Amino acid sequence: MHMSEKIIHEANERAAKYFSRRHFLQDCITGLGATALGSLLGGCNIFSGSGSGEMPQSLNPLEPRAPHFPARAKSVIYLHMAGAPSQLELFDYKPELQKLHNQLCPPSILEGKKFAFIRGVPKMLGPQAVFSQHGESRAWVSDHLPHFSKMVDDVSFLKAVQTDQFNHGPAQLFMHTGSARLGRPSIGSWVTYGLGSENSNLPGFVVLTSGGKTPDAGKSVWGSGFLPSVYQGVQCRSKGDPVLYITDPEGMDRDMRYQSIHAINEVNKLEYEAFQDPEILSRISQYELAYKMQISVPGVMDINDEPEYIHQLYGTQPGKEAFANNCLLARKLVEKGVRFVQLFDWGWDTHGTGEDLSIDYGLRNKSREIDKPISALLLDLKQRGLLDETLVVWGGEFGRTPMQENRDGKEMPYLGRDHHVEAFTMWMAGAGIRKGGSWGETDEIGFAAVKGKVAVHDIHATILQQMGFDHEKLTYQFQGRPFRLTDVGGHVIHEILG
Amino acid sequence: MMTLLQGNWSLFIGRFHPLLVHLPIGMLIVAFILEVMSKNRRLAVLSAAVLPVLVFGALSAVAACIAGWLLSTSGGYDEDALDLHMWMGIGVAAISVLLCVFRRYALFRNAWLPVSFVMIVLLSAAGHFGGNLTHGEDYLTAALPFGKNRSAEATPAIANLPEAKVYDQLVMPILEEKCYSCHNEAKLKGGLRLDGMDNIKKGGENGPVIKDSVPEASELYKRLVLSESDDKRMPPKGKPQLTPQQLEILYWWIEQGASPTATVKELHRTARMQLVLDGMKPSGGSDANPFVPQEEVSEASGQDVAALEKIGVKVMPVANENGFVMINAVNAPGFGNKEAELLLPLKKQIVWLKLSNTQTGDSALKLISQLPELTRLHLENTPVTDAGLTHLAGCKQLKYLNLVGTKVTDKGILLLQKNAALKELFLYKTAVTPAALGQLRKAMPEMKIDTGGYVMPVLVTDTLVYRKQRT
Numbered sequence: 001m002h003m004s005e006k007i008i009h010e011a012n013e014r015a016a017k018y019f020s021r022r023h024f025l026q027d028c029i030t031g032l033g034a035t036a037l038g039s040l041l042g043g044c045n046i047f048s049g050s051g052s053g054e055m056p057q058s059l060n061p062l063e064p065r066a067p068h069f070p071a072r073a074k075s076v077i078y079l080h081m082a083g084a085p086s087q088l089e090l091f092d093y094k095p096e097l098q099k100l101h102n103q104l105c106p107p108s109i110l111e112g113k114k115f116a117f118i119r120g121v122p123k124m125l126g127p128q129a130v131f132s133q134h135g136e137s138r139a140w141v142s143d144h145l146p147h148f149s150k151m152v153d154d155v156s157f158l159k160a161v162q163t164d165q166f167n168h169g170p171a172q173l174f175m176h177t178g179s180a181r182l183g184r185p186s187i188g189s190w191v192t193y194g195l196g197s198e199n200s201n202l203p204g205f206v207v208l209t210s211g212g213k214t215p216d217a218g219k220s221v222w223g224s225g226f227l228p229s230v231y232q233g234v235q236c237r238s239k240g241d242p243v244l245y246i247t248d249p250e251g252m253d254r255d256m257r258y259q260s261i262h263a264i265n266e267v268n269k270l271e272y273e274a275f276q277d278p279e280i281l282s283r284i285s286q287y288e289l290a291y292k293m294q295i296s297v298p299g300v301m302d303i304n305d306e307p308e309y310i311h312q313l314y315g316t317q318p319g320k321e322a323f324a325n326n327c328l329l330a331r332k333l334v335e336k337g338v339r340f341v342q343l344f345d346w347g348w349d350t351h352g353t354g355e356d357l358s359i360d361y362g363l364r365n366k367s368r369e370i371d372k373p374i375s376a377l378l379l380d381l382k383q384r385g386l387l388d389e390t391l392v393v394w395g396g397e398f399g400r401t402p403m404q405e406n407r408d409g410k411e412m413p414y415l416g417r418d419h420h421v422e423a424f425t426m427w428m429a430g431a432g433i434r435k436g437g438s439w440g441e442t443d444e445i446g447f448a449a450v451k452g453k454v455a456v457h458d459i460h461a462t463i464l465q466q467m468g469f470d471h472e473k474l475t476y477q478f479q480g481r482p483f484r485l486t487d488v489g490g491h492v493i494h495e496i497l498g
Numbered sequence: 499m500m501t502l503l504q505g506n507w508s509l510f511i512g513r514f515h516p517l518l519v520h521l522p523i524g525m526l527i528v529a530f531i532l533e534v535m536s537k538n539r540r541l542a543v544l545s546a547a548v549l550p551v552l553v554f555g556a557l558s559a560v561a562a563c564i565a566g567w568l569l570s571t572s573g574g575y576d577e578d579a580l581d582l583h584m585w586m587g588i589g590v591a592a593i594s595v596l597l598c599v600f601r602r603y604a605l606f607r608n609a610w611l612p613v614s615f616v617m618i619v620l621l622s623a624a625g626h627f628g629g630n631l632t633h634g635e636d637y638l639t640a641a642l643p644f645g646k647n648r649s650a651e652a653t654p655a656i657a658n659l660p661e662a663k664v665y666d667q668l669v670m671p672i673l674e675e676k677c678y679s680c681h682n683e684a685k686l687k688g689g690l691r692l693d694g695m696d697n698i699k700k701g702g703e704n705g706p707v708i709k710d711s712v713p714e715a716s717e718l719y720k721r722l723v724l725s726e727s728d729d730k731r732m733p734p735k736g737k738p739q740l741t742p743q744q745l746e747i748l749y750w751w752i753e754q755g756a757s758p759t760a761t762v763k764e765l766h767r768t769a770r771m772q773l774v775l776d777g778m779k780p781s782g783g784s785d786a787n788p789f790v791p792q793e794e795v796s797e798a799s800g801q802d803v804a805a806l807e808k809i810g811v812k813v814m815p816v817a818n819e820n821g822f823v824m825i826n827a828v829n830a831p832g833f834g835n836k837e838a839e840l841l842l843p844l845k846k847q848i849v850w851l852k853l854s855n856t857q858t859g860d861s862a863l864k865l866i867s868q869l870p871e872l873t874r875l876h877l878e879n880t881p882v883t884d885a886g887l888t889h890l891a892g893c894k895q896l897k898y899l900n901l902v903g904t905k906v907t908d909k910g911i912l913l914l915q916k917n918a919a920l921k922e923l924f925l926y927k928t929a930v931t932p933a934a935l936g937q938l939r940k941a942m943p944e945m946k947i948d949t950g951g952y953v954m955p956v957l958v959t960d961t962l963v964y965r966k967q968r969t
Binding site: 383 | 787789790810818826922950952953959966
């Protein structure tokens with residue numbers, strides 16, 4: 001068969017599929033049902049109770065929309081340390097744990113607990129860092145983060161965050177989609193679904209990775225789940241061109257590319273009129289966005305045109321894949337009105353199985369890699385008057401045990417800590433977050449949360465709150481019921497606001 | 499010895515009053531119900547059960563009266579309210595005893611039901627006034643599900659914290675919530691009333707409760723921080739306690755002279771209090787954003803919005819069902835003085851205006867100065883100069899001004915003193931000198947000025963890679 005015949009055949013087959021008797025009957029029934037339901041629910045709209053149902057829905061799913069109430073944050077920069085950094089070497093100072101160093105863990109602590117790798121009775125591992133108090137807020141930060149320790153009066157710590165997943169994949173999914181199982185939209189998707197994109201030449205949700213690997217949970221951590229796929233995070237490459245084919249290929253000028261995309265979208269619009277499938281709208285807007293990005297992305301995503309003192313501030317090395325570069329890019333994107341910038345930095349899984357993944361060496365090196373960039377990001381946002389309207393979130397998917405890991409009951413070559421779900425530290429800054437705040441406490445050895453426990457859904461509720469959403473009202477109808485990021489949980493952490 | 503024993507016992511028995519009263523309430527009501535039911539011919543047999551129940555009810559009523567009288571001798575109650583409750587209680591006991599006699603000797607058969615009814619009415623009234631004595635007069639009415647919502651009134655959202663009256667808006671709500679129930683007009687525990695400034699000044703039976711601005715010497719604070727097992731601890735064990743923030747507020751108020759009229763702004767803010775005040779600033783919530791006015795405004799006309807959208811300027815309501823709008827020209831780098839005229843039809847609605855990296859110049863600022871509700875203005879990397887800032891005095895509500903990367907100088911920023919509401923000013927990458935900054939800071943101490951240019955020290959550890967020593 002000739003190529004063109006094949007395409008025509010495929011088109012006919014697809015059309016036939018849609019117009020089969022079975023489909024006709026199915027459409028009649030679901031159509032009737034939907035009409036009935038629609039009239040029952042009245043002007044039901046994606047924001048329950050917003051009552052703007054009479055507005056004709058724009059063909060552009062990324063059209064900016066208003067939140068539930070005036071927002072404190074216009075953008076979010078979420079810094080995820082994939083693999084889970086050790087709170088006991090960075091922020092949660094436990095002198096008592098030092099005294100117990102190398103002693104066998106009391107069985108009362110282990111009773112009824114499950115760990116990812118610890119077996120039998122492990123030894124306690126004292127803090128492998130020197131802690132001191134910083135700033136007016138007297139926050140404890142270790143010598144692993146000498147630059148960040150000067151920033152403590154701008155951030156609020158959450159010292160007793162809890163999760164219920166002790167493996168990376170599920171825990172990362174839980175942290176970013178509110179569910180440990182696949183299929184839910186990520187925080188950034190919910191935010192872009194709720195707010196659209198202010199900059200029509202850039203995606204509302206951009207993802208940047210560093211550390212050599214993507215997170216264990218894969219790209220689902222920035223997926224759109226059951227939301228239309230236009231709301232998923234757009235991953236930009238950290239090395240080389242941030243977006244592929246950003247330059248015009250040989251023999252194909254800009255105008256011709258515009259014409260082809262225009263033609264494709266005309267066809268897609270006809271498809272949409274026929275089938276009303278929102279995924280077609282996603283397709284159209286993604287083609288359009290891709291074309292627009294070719295114009296704006298080279299400027300926004302190019303850190304080479306930044307002055308030298310900015311490179312020094314962040315410690316950036318243009319051309320390399322680095323967390324520092326991504327931090328600088330995050331600032332540039334936020335400046336251009338991108339709603340949600342998600343950074344993933346891989347390499348924090350310090351079990352002690354190797355030098356790079358150890359508490360004694362790897363963690364120090366990873367800390368150095370982020371120390372200057374995150375401090376620079378906060379300072380740079382501050383001096384540009386953007387920290388005020390940008391929420392910065394830092395954290396991992398869980399924490400690490402106060403016990404030394406003894407994988408398979410054996411001594412490890414390096415010092416390591418196992419995955420720990422009961423208490424770990426995160427921090428937030430900017431956009432209405434209390435300056436120099438701290439909420440939550442752990443027990444004397446940093447094993448369990450004793451005060452100010454914060455659940456993963458509470459983090460979500462707080463992020464949405466600062467973006468102007470009541471987390472209970474930002475819902476999407478799927479499989480017969482409204483879904484939300486915080487499922488049936490979530491309390492805004494008022495203790496770190498204001 | 500004898501008196502001591504007597505004193506102890508009377509109060510001990512007296513404290514059984516709240517327990518004992520529930521016996522006559524239950525029994526006498528049952529007796530009344532049986533009395534009514536027995537009027538039905540098929541249930542006439544129930545008549546026989548009335549007397550035993552009535553006897554127990556009458557005995558417990560008498561016991562409750564005695565215990566109540568013993569409790570009343572401990573003092574601390576409003577005499578009038580107490581008298582009313584006491585005589586009603588005694589009335590109930592008397593009628594129930596009378597009814598027992600009538601029943602036992604089958605006297606005045608026809609009066610049984612009416613007298614029982616009177617007894618129940620009296621019982622209800624006595625119970626109600628007794629409840630008022632214990633819980634305070636407005637215990638019941640405060641929880642009314644309709645009408646004025648009193649609990650919301652007790653903890654008002656303080657929108658303008660610096661102007662808030664310390665006593666009226668911070669202290670009184672605490673006393674009302676945690677202290678009034680025992681220290682009110684009706685129930686003067688320890689002879690002390692805390693409702694109203696005059697009563698607080700009067701003090702209780704042990705003298706004044708506020709002493710010379712020293713919280714640690716003032717009973718009003720001292721007793722709140724005693725150990726919970728201490729007899730003198732207030733509120734007593736088991737009652738709702740004050741939160742740490744509430745304690746801090748009382749401490750501060752007494753320390754600063756317990757003024758009945760001072761506002762938050764007038765008193766010296768200690769570091770401890772500043773933390774509490776920070777926590778009280780409205781945060782989150784629909785009406786809490788400090789950059790959006792509280793009042794309502796009509797929606798912007800679709801035509802005016804469309805004119806701006808046409809040149810690529812995004813116009814968005816700050817929230818659903820809110821007329822105020824935020825405007826962002828991120829997609830309209832050509833936005834300049836001419837285009838600024840399109841803003842004027844929306845002058846009642848515009849609160850946030852983001853014109854960064856556009857061609858907005860001085861004559862555009864003249865138009866922008868006609869936006870009375872404007873609170874946030876982004877002008878970074880625009881061609882505005884000092885000449886433009888002369889116009890900005892018109893924006894009385896302006897709280898946030900971003901002039902990063904503009905040509906403004908000392909002369910221009912000193913003009914900003916006229917913008918009394920200004921709280922945040924960003925001057926990174928401008929030619930403003932420290933001298934002018936000093937002058938501005940002195941004139942507007944509340945304003946936060948950021949001139950940026952941050953650098954981080956170079957540390958040895960910045961480049962130090964940790965590796966295991968290999969041999």
